[in-house]
Amino acid sequence: DQQVKQNSPSLSVQEGRISILNCDYTNSMFDYFLWYKKYPAEGPTFLISISSIKDKNEDGRFTVFLNKSAKHLSLHIVPSQPGDSAVYFCAASALAYYGGATNKLIFGTGTLLAVQP
Amino acid sequence: NAGVTQTPKFQVLKTGQSMTLQCAQDMNHNSMYWYRQDPGMGLRLIYYSASEGTTDKGEVPNGYNVSRLNKREFSLRLESAAPSQTSVYFCASRWSSGNTIYFGEGSWLTVV
Numbered sequence: 001d002q003q004v005k006q007n008s009p010s011l012s013v014q015e016g017r018i019s020i021l022n023c024d025y026t027n028s029m030f031d032y033f034l035w036y037k038k039y040p041a042e043g044p045t046f047l048i049s050i051s052s053i054k055d056k057n058e059d060g061r062f063t064v065f066l067n068k069s070a071k072h073l074s075l076h077i078v079p080s081q082p083g084d085s086a087v088y089f090c091a092a093s094a095l096a097y098y099g100g101a102t103n104k105l106i107f108g109t110g111t112l113l114a115v116q117p
Numbered sequence: 118n119a120g121v122t123q124t125p126k127f128q129v130l131k132t133g134q135s136m137t138l139q140c141a142q143d144m145n146h147n148s149m150y151w152y153r154q155d156p157g158m159g160l161r162l163i164y165y166s167a168s169e170g171t172t173d174k175g176e177v178p179n180g181y182n183v184s185r186l187n188k189r190e191f192s193l194r195l196e197s198a199a200p201s202q203t204s205v206y207f208c209a210s211r212w213s214s215g216n217t218i219y220f221g222e223g224s225w226l227t228v229v
Contacts, residue, residue, distance in 0.1 A: 009157075032216055043121070043207055043220035044160070089160060095216065103211075104150065104175065105218055109159035 003027045004092050006108035014116050019077040021111050023090030026071065030092040034105065035064060035075050038087045047088075048075070080115045087112050119143050121221035123208050129227045130198045138193040138224050140208030147213040149191035150175075151183060153204040154223075160207065166191055168213075198228045 005024045013019045023033075031052040036044035050057040050064045050073065057064050063076045077084055090108040121142045130136055142149065151163040152175075162175030166185040180202060182194045191210075195202055205225050211218040 004159075006159075034217065036220075041223070043209075043222045046217045046219070049216060091160075093216070103148070103216075104162055104165055106162070106176075107152075107160035109157060 004090055004106050004108040006090055006111050008111050010112040012114045012116060013080050015082055016079045019080045019084065019113055021075040021088050021113065023073045023108055024071055025092050029094040032093045032095045033066060033073050034091045036089040036091060038089065044089055082115050082117050085113055085115045121208055121210055121219055123221040123224050125224060127225045129229060131229055132199060134198050135196050136198065138206055140192065140221060141190045142210040144210060146210035148211040149185065150209040150218060151193045152207045152209060153177065154207060155204050163193065200228045202226065203228045
């Protein structure tokens with residue numbers, strides 16, 4: 001049972017345009033969401049996060065939107081750059097349920113973003 | 118800063134052999150994790166350790182054992198490797214009061 005779903009395995013956009021990566025979740029206890037970026041042969045690195053008390057969080061070119069009623073979040077990258085080409089993982093956790101040290105992240109399957117020069 | 122360090126980076130095993138993946142973090146984090154990444158499956162949690170001396174099963178624990186040797190080190194052991202355990206393994210760690218986990222660079226394991 002996939003609790004975090006990224007239904008688009010890949011996405012191709014032109015440099016300078018907007019990239020939109022989507023993520024859906026099924027577990028209503030999830031209250032904290034993160035996006036990780038992964039280059040080949042490297043470990044995932046943290047990109048941006050959002051708490052369920054917000055519906056938007058912005059960090060430079062990266063913005064994450066959360067729609068709790070639809071159990072959907074998205075990552076917007078504007079403008080997209082060739083260096084953004086990577087696999088992007090959505091992850092969720094149930095902080096209020098698990099709390100502190102026992103908290104764990106559940107990841108989606110990832111979306112491969114290719115930004116064409 | 119080393120962060121999360123995993124060894125070995127690459128390993129080829131024969132079916133039935135055993136091996137241990139080592140992980141160490143130098144960030145004074147309390148929680149540590151082992152994930153595996155497979156094509157089309159994303160990152161799946163194998164085991165985690167909320168603190169020194171405790172370990173718990175994740176989503177896919179079968180065929181693995183773990184040891185939280187001390188606060189810094191968390192090892193993953195395959196007692197009898199199977200081809201289905203061919204994967205990329207990532208160790209990660211987190212500060213108890215933080216929400217972000219930090220990953221190592223990965224260990225590529227092939228079981229033939």
